[in-house]
Structures are given as structure tokens and as C-alpha cells.
Amino acid sequence: MSVSPSPALLTTEPAPSTARPTKASAAPGGGTGTGRTARASHHLGFWFAAVAFMVLMAFGTAPTPLWPLYAARDGFGTTTMTIAFTGLVAGAAVSFLTLGHLSDRFGRRRVIVPALLVGLAAAVVLIAWPTLPGLLTGRVLNGVGVGLMASTATTYLHDLHREAHPDQRFSALPATVATAANLGGLALGPLVAGIMAQWAPAPLVTTQVAFAAAMAVCLVLVLSSPETVDRELQEQQRPSRFALLPGAxxxxxxxxxxxxxxxxxxxxxxxxxxxxxxxxxxxxxHLVTGLTPFLMFTSAAVAQLAAARLGLPRTLRIGAVVFPIGLTLTALSLYHPALWLLLIAVSVAGAGAGLLFKSGVTIGATVAVPASRAGVLSVYFVIGYIGMGVPSILFTIATRYIELGSAVIVLATVLAIGAAVSVSLATLPRRGVRP
Known part of the structure; x- marks a missing residue:
């Protein structure tokens, strides 16, 4: 599950070598290129990429309200449920680390197409292999697709918009759309799956069929979109996978x-x-179960969009305050069980998390060498996805020895302190790097 990397692209302009139309691509704003295959315009390709980004991210979080159904079908408990969830994390981390930089060299569309194909393969596995091993395999494949998609789609949106509107050098639209596609997809996945689990027949199959159909449509749309990376030029330059500016x-x-x-x-x-x-x-x-993460991710998206004009320092400060408040409310909602309090808690905490993540990606993209931006963002996402998986596993283990409420307090305290220290380090003056 990737949260929005897009705001980072407001702060820096990619090096020209990372976003040049290929010989067969459309001219800026044009409808077809000079190659054999007709391509959609860069403007249409921009929206095609956004839809594909949103659908694949939604597929990643769709199992959230379905976990009790999977547990009942396969007869596993909370620990196995957490491990199954982290299958996505493992697949995404490996994909980010080993494949996420490839779009800097081979092209954005040439990486997004395999991402959708892997997502389709994951859906087929989840349908055709209705056992715990099938569930684990499908989740890992899903993660691989997410790892290929997230940093690539973010950069692709920026490239496409620049080619379609060369006069709008620092437009906020790519960042806004990438935020909506990324976090909006993460929010919609549990809600859609929750609705299907509540009312659709055979929800474990119906959900996968619906997302497979959506990804197939997205595949057709992306295949018709123009490429934005000159492969021949990139073969000559061979950008580094991970390169930071001096002192960063x-x-x-x-x-x-x-x-x-x-x-x-x-x-x-x-x-x-x-x-x-x-x-x-x-x-x-199941609808309520899907509504909880929906509100959390929606709040994260809304907070990011609302903070688009605040600047990095103010966004950091607000996130550093809102995040621990949300964590405190989440712990409180377990000691005083009430649905309304839990929904408020995850909404506030989600907003704080969204602001911190937005700030982190903004810094990460700012300090990256432009020609290696996708590779640097991939490393950033690897660390983020490790955070998504490892603490949840440790929390599950901790609940074997301490009461659930106490475990939540410990987790909330660790996350709040860690976030505060991170923000403090991020706000220290940086030598040789413009903020």
C-alpha cells in the first residue's frame, strides 16, 4: 500500500533526460506519433495513468474487510492473518528495491504495463487457488505490482503533464492527481470490498473478478498512452539507481x-x-470494517491536498502535532469502546500520517539527483512498506504476552516518539541542499 508520493514533484524539476518523448510518441498535446502504433495524447495518457494507479492501489487494500472471511475459509488466526497481510509488504519491498528504478532507464509506460499484468496475475491466483498458500502467493504478487507502479506512476504523471503543457513548468496538477489516485485508491479498496462482502454473492471471488476486470481495462488504456523516456538516450547515460545530492x-x-x-x-x-x-x-x-480504513486513507488524502500550499515547514509542524493526537485517540477508543470514537481516531491519525508521508516524499525527491528520482523514491517506499509490515507483526506477537489495550499504548508511544525525532532531524539545516 503506498501513500501519495506526488507532492514531492512540486519542488523539483526532473532532468531533461528523464522525460523526453520517444520517436514513436506523440508531440506535446498531440494525438499520434510517428511510429506504427497510434498513441493517445499526453493529456489523455495523464488521466489513463491516474486511473491505472488508483485501481492497482485499491486492489492492494481491498482484502482489509475480507480478512475474517479468509480466516474462516482457511481456518487461521490473527498471527497468520497478519502474515498474509504482510505478503503484500514483502512483494512490494522486493519490487521497489530491485525493479522500482527501471522506469528511469526503460521508460514509464514500459514498467506500468507489467505492473498491471502482475496485478491481474494476482487476481487470477486468488480466484483459482482458494487456499492459504494461494492467498499468500496472490498477496506477494499484488505487492510486486504495487512496487512497480507507485514511484513509476508518480513520475509518469509529472512527465506526461509537462509534455502536454510545457508552459506550466511547476503546475500543482500532477501532485494533486497523484495524491488522489494513490491515497484515493487505498481508501476505495476496503470500501468497495466491504460493500461486496456485505451484499454480493461469493465475495472472495466477486471482489477479485471486479478488480481483475478493472485492471484489464486500465491495461488497454495504458497501452495506448505515450512513452516519456527516450530509451536510447537513457542507454547512453545509464542513471544511477540511487543517487543523492551532496550533503543529503x-x-x-x-x-x-x-x-x-x-x-x-x-x-x-x-x-x-x-x-x-x-x-x-x-x-x-463487513461494511463497517471497510469504512474504518476508508476514512483513514481519505483523511490522509484530504490532509495532503489541504496542505499543498502550506509549504514543507508548516506541513511538518502540523503533521507532528496531529499524528500523536490521532494515536492517543486510537488507544483511548480501545479503553472506551465506541464506534464513533474509533472512526474519529483513525481519521485524525490518518491525516497526521498523510502529512508526515507527504513531507517525507517531498524531502526525498528534493535531495535526489533528478535522473535517479524514481530509484530514490523506490528506496523510500521500501522503507515505508517495511514500516507497514514489521510493526504489525511485532504487535501481534506482543498481544500474546500483554493485553490488547496495553499493546496499543506501547505501539502508539513508539510511533509518536519516532515521528517526533524524525521531524526534528528533518528540520535541521541541510548543508549543500536547497529545502
């Missing part, structure tokens, strides 16, 4: 830590939210 290591480390701690909250609610609602609130509604 501490800033990137602080940014990555913010990604880790903000994703830890998002992963915790996504993997264990259904269990908390069932055990503490005694609510069995």
Missing part, C-alpha cells in the same frame, strides 16, 4: 523514517482493524 544523507534518512512511522499506523489499521472492531466493539459488519 541525513535529510533522506529523516524523510525515510517519517515514511516508516506513518506507514506503520496505516498498516496496523489495515491488517488488524477488523480484529479490533470485532473483539472490542463486537461489530461483525
Amino acid at each position: 544523507r541525513r535529510a533522506f534518512a529523516a524523510a525515510a523514517a517519517m515514511g516508516f512511522f506513518s506507514f506503520a499506523l496505516l498498516g496496523f489499521v489495515s491488517s488488524l482493524g477488523a480484529t479490533m472492531i470485532h473483539d472490542r466493539l463486537h461489530i461483525d459488519s
Whole structure:
């Protein structure tokens, strides 16, 4: 599950070598290129890429309200449920680390197409292999697709908009659309799956069929979109996978830590939210289970969009305040069980996490060498996705020895302190790097 990397692209302009029309691509704003295959305009391709981004991210979070159904079908408990959830994390981390930089060299569309194909393969596995091994395999494949998509789609949106509107050098539209596609998809996935689990027949199959159909449509749309990377030029330049500007290591480390701690909250609610609602609130509604992460991710998206004009320092300060407040409310909602309090808590915490993640990606993209931006963002996402998985596993283990409410307090304290330290390091003056 990737939260929006897009705001980073407001602060820096990619090097020309990372976004040049290929010989067969359309001219800026044009309808077809000079190659054999007709391409959509860069303007249409921009929206095609946004839809594909949103659908694949939604597919990643769709199982959130379905975990109790999977557990009942395959007969596993909370620990196995958490491990199944982290299959996505493992697949995404490996994909980000080993494949996420490839679009800097081979092209954005040439990486997004395989991302959608892997997503389709994941859906087919989940349909055709209805056992725990099939579930684990499907989740890992889903993660690989997410890892290919997230940093690539973010950069692709910026490239396409620049080619379609060369006069709008620093437009906020790519950042806004990428935020909506990324976090909007993460929010819609649980809501759509929750609705299907509540009312559709055979929801474990119906949900996968619906998302497979949506990804197939997106594949057709992306195949008709223009490429924005000159492959021949990139073969000559061979950009580094991970290259930071001089003096930027501490800033990137602080940014990555913010990604880790903000994703830890998002992963915790996504993997264990259904269990908390069932055990503490005694609510069995799949719709309510899907509504909780929907509100969390929606709040994160809204907070990012609202902070688009605030600037990095103010966004950092607000996120550093809102995030621990949301964590405190989440812990309180377990000691005083009430659905309204839990929904408010995850909304506030999600907003804080969204602001911290936005700030982290802004810093990460600012300190990256432009020709390696996708590779640097991939490393950032690896750390974020590790945060999404590892703390949830440790929390599940901790609940074997301490009471659930106490475990939540410990988790909330660790995340709040970690976020505060990360923000403090990020706000220190950086030598040799413009903020």
C-alpha cells in the first residue's frame, strides 16, 4: 500500500533526460506519433495513468474487510492473518528495491504495463487457488505490482503533464492527481470490498473478478498512452539507481523514517482493524470494517491536498502535532469502546500520517539527483512498506504476552516518539541542499 508520493514533484524539476518523448510518441498535446502504433495524447495518457494507479492501489487494500472471511475459509488466526497481510509488504519491498528504478532507464509506460499484468496475475491466483498458500502467493504478487507502479506512476504523471503543457513548468496538477489516485485508491479498496462482502454473492471471488476486470481495462488504456523516456538516450547515460545530492544523507534518512512511522499506523489499521472492531466493539459488519480504513486513507488524502500550499515547514509542524493526537485517540477508543470514537481516531491519525508521508516524499525527491528520482523514491517506499509490515507483526506477537489495550499504548508511544525525532532531524539545516 503506498501513500501519495506526488507532492514531492512540486519542488523539483526532473532532468531533461528523464522525460523526453520517444520517436514513436506523440508531440506535446498531440494525438499520434510517428511510429506504427497510434498513441493517445499526453493529456489523455495523464488521466489513463491516474486511473491505472488508483485501481492497482485499491486492489492492494481491498482484502482489509475480507480478512475474517479468509480466516474462516482457511481456518487461521490473527498471527497468520497478519502474515498474509504482510505478503503484500514483502512483494512490494522486493519490487521497489530491485525493479522500482527501471522506469528511469526503460521508460514509464514500459514498467506500468507489467505492473498491471502482475496485478491481474494476482487476481487470477486468488480466484483459482482458494487456499492459504494461494492467498499468500496472490498477496506477494499484488505487492510486486504495487512496487512497480507507485514511484513509476508518480513520475509518469509529472512527465506526461509537462509534455502536454510545457508552459506550466511547476503546475500543482500532477501532485494533486497523484495524491488522489494513490491515497484515493487505498481508501476505495476496503470500501468497495466491504460493500461486496456485505451484499454480493461469493465475495472472495466477486471482489477479485471486479478488480481483475478493472485492471484489464486500465491495461488497454495504458497501452495506448505515450512513452516519456527516450530509451536510447537513457542507454547512453545509464542513471544511477540511487543517487543523492551532496550533503543529503541525513535529510533522506529523516524523510525515510517519517515514511516508516506513518506507514506503520496505516498498516496496523489495515491488517488488524477488523480484529479490533470485532473483539472490542463486537461489530461483525463487513461494511463497517471497510469504512474504518476508508476514512483513514481519505483523511490522509484530504490532509495532503489541504496542505499543498502550506509549504514543507508548516506541513511538518502540523503533521507532528496531529499524528500523536490521532494515536492517543486510537488507544483511548480501545479503553472506551465506541464506534464513533474509533472512526474519529483513525481519521485524525490518518491525516497526521498523510502529512508526515507527504513531507517525507517531498524531502526525498528534493535531495535526489533528478535522473535517479524514481530509484530514490523506490528506496523510500521500501522503507515505508517495511514500516507497514514489521510493526504489525511485532504487535501481534506482543498481544500474546500483554493485553490488547496495553499493546496499543506501547505501539502508539513508539510511533509518536519516532515521528517526533524524525521531524526534528528533518528540520535541521541541510548543508549543500536547497529545502
